[in-house]
Amino acid sequence: MEADMAAALITNELLSRLLANGARSASGEDIDPRPVVKLFTPDAGATWLLTEADPEDPDRLFGLCDLGLGEPELGYVSLAEIRTVRGRLRLPVERDLHFRAEHPLSWYTQRARQSGRIVTD
Numbered sequence: 001m002e003a004d005m006a007a008a009l010i011t012n013e014l015l016s017r018l019l020a021n022g023a024r025s026a027s028g029e030d031i032d033p034r035p036v037v038k039l040f041t042p043d044a045g046a047t048w049l050l051t052e053a054d055p056e057d058p059d060r061l062f063g064l065c066d067l068g069l070g071e072p073e074l075g076y077v078s079l080a081e082i083r084t085v086r087g088r089l090r091l092p093v094e095r096d097l098h099f100r101a102e103h104p105l106s107w108y109t110q111r112a113r114q115s116g117r118i119v120t121d
Contacts, residue, residue: 008094008095009037009039009079009082009083009093009094009095010037010079010095014036014037015053015058017036018036018037018050018051018052018053018058018061019052019053019055019058021033021036021051021052021053022052022053022054022055022062023055024052025052025062026054026055026056032104032105032106033051033052033104033105034051034101034102034103034104034105035049035050035051035063035064035099035101035105035108036050036051036052036101037049037050037095037096037099038050038095038096038099038101038120039082039093039094039095039096040093040094040096041068041085041086041087041091041093041094042087042091042094043087043088043089043090043091044068044087044088045066045067045068045069045117046066046067046068046085046087046093047066047068047072047117047118048061048063048064048065048066048077048082049063049064049101049105049108049118049120050062050063050077051063051105054076058079059078059079059080060076060077060078060079061076061077061078061079061082062074062075062076062077063075063077063105064105064108064109064112064118065077066112066117066118068117070116070117071116072109072112072113072116072117072118074105074109099120101120108120
């Protein structure tokens, strides 16, 4: 079941894109890619805009993380840990199937710092 949930959150195509960005970062390239995937808690305020996966440890993802506490920040997060997160109604994290990043991560980060939460529209 755990693998099924991971597949629902991060498809092979999305993982390939995350890994490609991660490889660029690992090689020392200074990148500011568009987020590849948006994950969120449907019954709480947590949101993740993820841009890359560590090529050495694909469970380690990088992006803009907002746990709904008013302090969104850039950082690394474990996909395994995200899969364990539950909101008030005990619903699991979901992938926003309609999210298409229109801006680089720095743009979303600036807006999140201004508003205290991730804003994608």
